Amino acid sequence: MRTSILFAIVALSSACSSEPAALEIKKSINMENFPGLESLGANIGEVKLDYDLDGTDGSLVHFSSCEDVRSIEQSSIREEQFPLLSMLRLNCEALELYTQAKNSSVTYLPKKLSSEFIQSLPTEVTPNLGGEKTHTTGNSISQAYRSFTAKELEPTVIQAELDDLTINFTELARGDFDSDGREDILLRLDWANRVSFGKGYELKLISSREQDSRLIKTP
């Protein structure tokens, strides 16, 4: 499965400092936001997992490494757990990006996720449910959604209600993921539709590169 990771250059919100700090900023990871992650390593091959899904044959399918996740056939996992399999794949992708990331030398990002920061993100940092786009590219979430409420679920998770969607904006890691010296955030969007059975996960890379600019680049 090809994962779409959004590279978004976000404008500084009031939550961000106006002057970036110029120093070495160590990359960091929130291991508690990776269900089943036992330990990291120097590379993706050394990551240890302890996670189970239900197989279509009635047995438990155990994942102890990202190689296990990569090699599993979608058809061997029960359909109801397809979203969780997607999450595992995204987590492994995020872990690989993290092990390859560098420390940053400058940041334009807030130290902590906040409701204000989430509202300032472009609408591309919302789940893609298919069909035709209903928002103008470049608009912020606060511009696009009239009804926006958010609360801090945990220090690294902001839960937002956007129309019929509940989205947990989950900070997975920080670091320089695109080798430009500036700090980026890897966010996983865990979402569910309140009026239907829709649900899923997406991975977004938030990259703040310039003060007061708002450009979107998708690889």
Next chain:
Amino acid sequence: MPLKPAIRHAVARKLEEYEGRHNHLYLDTVGEVTVGIGHLIPDRHAIVSVQMYVTQNGQPTTPATTAQKQAEYDHISKQKRNYRAGWYKKFCTLQMRDSDINVQRDHHIANFYAELTSLYSRVNGYRIYFDQMPDEVQMALFDMVFNLGATRLKSQFIKFNAAVKSQDWMRASQECNRPQVSTSRNSYVKQLLQAAHRNSIPAQP
């Protein structure tokens, strides 16, 4: 007009395949307490109306009290998120009966059916009503609405609905893709619409 029993049976089977069937509480993708066939319990007050039972030897016996249900709700809502539904069973003491799960499921299907018949009607510019559409199309639309809800199905799948409006089932099959569902689920809906297209072509003499 009531939904045809064969269609109701088929969509109930698919809904169970997509959501699973769990007689105990568990957490969904965002940490909301859920039970049965993907039935969301939005808060601890809503669990009062859910039929749950105290178990003995793994079997539901006496109806749980409001206090027992709310205590179970509070306990499950504090667990870690993003695990398979079965993982939460070890934290549960209460169960639903299969017959009550079926009632919940049928209630959801009836609500979605009402939304589909309201959306796909002549009032909204469709040439035929939902009930007049081929069985395969009705099943495909159920699959779409299960996943998207009626509002998003109407407002975001504009090209798809234009194809439905003109009863161009082949074009609808090309516009029904949802990036968030599995390949097999997308294929299932695509094939239903393609079958409706084939069936709509008059047989050559």
